[in-house]
Amino acid sequence: MANSPWQKRIRRAEHLAAQHPFAAEILGFYIQVARFQQTLYQRIDRTATKKSPVSLSDLAESPELLISFPAFLSVVEEKAPARFAQVVHALRNLPSDSWSDLLNRSWSETDNPPDAPEEFLAFAFLQPYAEFVRSGAPLQLNGYTHPLCPFCNRKPSIAVLRPQGDGARRNLVCGFCLCEWEFRRLVCAGCGLEDQAKLPVYTADQFPHMRVECCDACHTYIKAVDLTKNGLADPLVDDLASVPLDLWAQEHGYAKLHPNLLGF
Numbered sequence: 001m002a003n004s005p006w007q008k009r010i011r012r013a014e015h016l017a018a019q020h021p022f023a024a025e026i027l028g029f030y031i032q033v034a035r036f037q038q039t040l041y042q043r044i045d046r047t048a049t050k051k052s053p054v055s056l057s058d059l060a061e062s063p064e065l066l067i068s069f070p071a072f073l074s075v076v077e078e079k080a081p082a083r084f085a086q087v088v089h090a091l092r093n094l095p096s097d098s099w100s101d102l103l104n105r106s107w108s109e110t111d112n113p114p115d116a117p118e119e120f121l122a123f124a125f126l127q128p129y130a131e132f133v134r135s136g137a138p139l140q141l142n143g144y145t146h147p148l149c150p151f152c153n154r155k156p157s158i159a160v161l162r163p164q165g166d167g168a169r170r171n172l173v174c175g176f177c178l179c180e181w182e183f184r185r186l187v188c189a190g191c192g193l194e195d196q197a198k199l200p201v202y203t204a205d206q207f208p209h210m211r212v213e214c215c216d217a218c219h220t221y222i223k224a225v226d227l228t229k230n231g232l233a234d235p236l237v238d239d240l241a242s243v244p245l246d247l248w249a250q251e252h253g254y255a256k257l258h259p260n261l262l263g264f
């Protein structure tokens, strides 16, 4: 698995942590989470049957997930920023019934993005499983024009500009199942607004390949990773490393369309 998606993200996170000391703590935590996620994905891949199509209700049929949750809590407890560590302590003292309630809720609550720290933990824990189930589902992305994830119905966490011809096309990425689908460039993914004058894009010298795409109608924003400017960037990891852009956007009254894995 030397070149698995997780290995690539971990290497990118190590690189960015060295470059941006302010993001070193969050990226260090991400690296631990990503290592755990990779192991969990491999375990699921070995034990779960890839039914076709795999349904979204399979969570209850995957006892190996629940078995792995305490190990995840240990990883988090060891490395997490304070606000997560306290929650882990409380979670550990709950019966495993409460864990499965939390996980099932996180799995099926597609309308409401995670908000409380324990919901982010559940989101991060379930992410590899969502990716696994999505990879076995027959998705028809041709002609799909909606702003919600075509697999799990969540709002996108990040956008990515990929080279196409002389320009770039914009894709949206689901932070949960990591589905990526094309979406028109000059349309707000939050409310569908097409009025360019109300869709300002901000950039900062510190992150030349990152854009903050805002909407002055619904007051949301999504960050976009411009791969035409930096082909080494990774949507998930570069989003985490550019926290100052989130702080800037939020100070200016914009709410993120969907928070990332670690709650930013």
Ligand SMILES: [Zn+2]
Pocket (backbone or CB within 6 Å): 149, 150, 151, 152, 153, 154, 174, 175, 176, 177, 178, 179
């Ligand atoms: Zn999704």
Ligand SMILES: [Zn+2]
Pocket (backbone or CB within 6 Å): 188, 189, 190, 191, 192, 193, 215, 216, 217, 218, 219, 220
């Ligand atoms: Zn909007």
